[in-house]
Amino acid sequence: MHIPLLALAATVTAVFAKPLSPTQDDWYTQPSNISDYAPGQTIRSRQLPAQIQPLLPLPVNVSVNAVHQFLHRTTDSLGNAVAAVTTLIEPANADPGKLLAYELYYDTANPNCEPSYTLQYDSDPAGLPGILIRNSTLSPDTAFLAASLNQGWWIATTDYEGLDAQFSAGVISGQATLDGVRVALSEGPKHGLSTEPRYALWGYSGGSIAVGYAAELQPSYAPELSFVGAAAGGNIANLSSTLSTVNQGLFAGLAFGAINGLAKAYPNVSDWLDASLVEDKRAEFTSIASSCLIGEGTAGVLKDIYSFFVNGAASFAEDVPVSIMRIAGQLGVRGTPSMPMYIYKPVHDEISPGDDTDEMVDTYCENGATVEYIRDLAGTHPTLWVTGSANALGWIKDRLDGKEVSNVGSCTRQNVLWSGLNKDTIPLFGEELWSALKWTLGGVLGE
Numbered sequence: 001m002h003i004p005l006l007a008l009a010a011t012v013t014a015v016f017a018k019p020l021s022p023t024q025d026d027w028y029t030q031p032s033n034i035s036d037y038a039p040g041q042t043i044r045s046r047q048l049p050a051q052i053q054p055l056l057p058l059p060v061n062v063s064v065n066a067v068h069q070f071l072h073r074t075t076d077s078l079g080n081a082v083a084a085v086t087t088l089i090e091p092a093n094a095d096p097g098k099l100l101a102y103e104l105y106y107d108t109a110n111p112n113c114e115p116s117y118t119l120q121y122d123s124d125p126a127g128l129p130g131i132l133i134r135n136s137t138l139s140p141d142t143a144f145l146a147a148s149l150n151q152g153w154w155i156a157t158t159d160y161e162g163l164d165a166q167f168s169a170g171v172i173s174g175q176a177t178l179d180g181v182r183v184a185l186s187e188g189p190k191h192g193l194s195t196e197p198r199y200a201l202w203g204y205s206g207g208s209i210a211v212g213y214a215a216e217l218q219p220s221y222a223p224e225l226s227f228v229g230a231a232a233g234g235n236i237a238n239l240s241s242t243l244s245t246v247n248q249g250l251f252a253g254l255a256f257g258a259i260n261g262l263a264k265a266y267p268n269v270s271d272w273l274d275a276s277l278v279e280d281k282r283a284e285f286t287s288i289a290s291s292c293l294i295g296e297g298t299a300g301v302l303k304d305i306y307s308f309f310v311n312g313a314a315s316f317a318e319d320v321p322v323s324i325m326r327i328a329g330q331l332g333v334r335g336t337p338s339m340p341m342y343i344y345k346p347v348h349d350e351i352s353p354g355d356d357t358d359e360m361v362d363t364y365c366e367n368g369a370t371v372e373y374i375r376d377l378a379g380t381h382p383t384l385w386v387t388g389s390a391n392a393l394g395w396i397k398d399r400l401d402g403k404e405v406s407n408v409g410s411c412t413r414q415n416v417l418w419s420g421l422n423k424d425t426i427p428l429f430g431e432e433l434w435s436a437l438k439w440t441l442g443g444v445l446g447e
């Protein structure tokens with residue numbers, strides 16, 4: 001039997017004040033002396049109520065002991081000192097020796113949809129049924145964050161797009177992720193984390209941008225860190241081909257948010273966008289491009305993004321977007337991951353072509369990386385999110401348990417017809433969470 005969720009919500013709201021959104025909350029303000037801080041150094045911290053926002057209007061139990069947040073220094077895409085926020089969560093029955101940096105896909109250029117806010121209990125302006133409402137801030141990816149907490153792992157999750165939500169800008173996403181781990185390692189021990197935990201990275205889809213760039217940049221940007229591994233799925237290995245793949249399809253809204261995010265990261269993209277938008281479609285572009293994920297998805301569905309640009313698709317072939325796609329949206333060019341990688345990807349991914357991830361893995365492997373690559377021949381981007389992530393959870397568990405990968409310095413590739421629901425992995429989730437995940441996919445996983 002579950003306590004009816006609305007009753008639970010009413011009880012809890014009486015105790016905790018409704019959180020302020022990042023644009024209203026002074027705590028998020030970057031200090032003027034930001035460049036005096038070292039990357040990963042804490043600027044300020046706070047402890048929040050030990051409760052996180054349920055992922056869906058379903059009674060999924062996510063029991064946490066403590067939630068801490070840190071505003072810390074990181075480095076943006078142009079090399080400037082900027083601030084970012086990392087949330088550190090201690091689960092019930094925490095194992096002090098295990099830390100996972102779980103990078104949520106939040107896929108939006110709206111700062112009020114950053115996880116440090118959306119994870120806070122009662123943050124959704126639309127209320128729990130808000131999953132159906134355009135400006136809902138609920139993030140479905142919280143499911144795997146919850147599954148990870150249920151393993152007893154400490155979780156660090158970073159607002160890796162930076163304070164102003166530079167969605168799809170790879171460099172800041174990677175650097176903020178690494179600085180989020182630095183802050184978790186320095187601050188965590190004050191709250192019960194071991195001083196020398198094992199730590200790993202994980203992210204799917206938009207989260208794989210943060211994880212992929214973090215893995216490539218770690219040897220140069222954060223050489224002192226030593227990850228036991230990184231799992232990245234539904235990879236966005238080439239942003240340029242991703243934009244043309246999603247265009248006019250179910251996920252077309254993502255392209256609007258991504259362009260807006262790049263314009264925040266790069267002044268020349270901002271100028272290009274300003275000069276290239278069709279005047280009478282500017283307001284519609286801005287509305288879609290600044291929604292949270294659910295609004296972006298529903299308002300952008302089937303839209304032709306090229307129709308918003310004065311030169312149509314040719315606008316994207318101009319020097320500025322071409323240069324930025326290469327700098328900010330192309331994996332395999334920033335460095336070779338030195339940590340073991342687990343990559344899982346649908347060959348027929350309807351968001352980002354499977355070929356691009358094949359190419360990324362080839363590049364890593366030619367350069368001596370350690371990669372286990374699962375190519376799913378039948379799954380789709382949303383189904384692999386669930387089935388593939390279940391197996392990724394098992395891979396991360398082995399790494400955090402201290403088991404070494406068997407393929408050090410080499411690559412394995414496996415073609416699977418349909419990422420099996422590994423019978424050993426489902427119990428890791430617990431029945432309730434598993435049911436919720438199946439529900440999010442509308443039953444496509446069957447029983």
Ligand SMILES: *[C@@H]1O[C@H](CO)[C@@H](O)[C@H](O)[C@H]1NC(C)=O
Nearest residue numbers: 031032033034035036037038
């Ligand atoms: C930044 O300025 C604040 C306020 O003056 C000061 O308290 C803090 O120590 C400074 N930080 C650094 C790293 O210098």
Ligand SMILES: *[C@@H]1O[C@H](CO)[C@@H](O)[C@H](O)[C@H]1NC(C)=O
Nearest residue numbers: 001002003059061062063092
């Ligand atoms: C939620 O988890 C806690 C800690 O594991 C447990 O004590 C509690 O009974 C669970 N509640 C439900 C409704 O499953």
Ligand SMILES: *[C@@H]1O[C@H](CO)[C@@H](O)[C@H](O)[C@H]1NC(C)=O
Nearest residue numbers: 021112125126133134135136
């Ligand atoms: C969300 O949408 C509702 C209904 O349109 C509106 O009343 C509310 O102010 C919006 N909230 C935010 C944070 O945009």
Ligand SMILES: *[C@@H]1O[C@H](CO)[C@@H](O)[C@H](O)[C@H]1NC(C)=O
Nearest residue numbers: 238239240241242244330359
């Ligand atoms: C990325 O995709 C674009 C558009 O499809 C293509 O022109 C470019 O060559 C790709 N980049 C790499 C490195 O494969």
Ligand SMILES: *[C@@H]1O[C@H](CO)[C@@H](O)[C@H](O)[C@H]1NC(C)=O
Nearest residue numbers: 266268269319320323324327
């Ligand atoms: C746009 O700006 C970035 C970052 O400053 C720069 O590297 C790139 O070369 C610029 N693109 C063009 C076409 O000037």
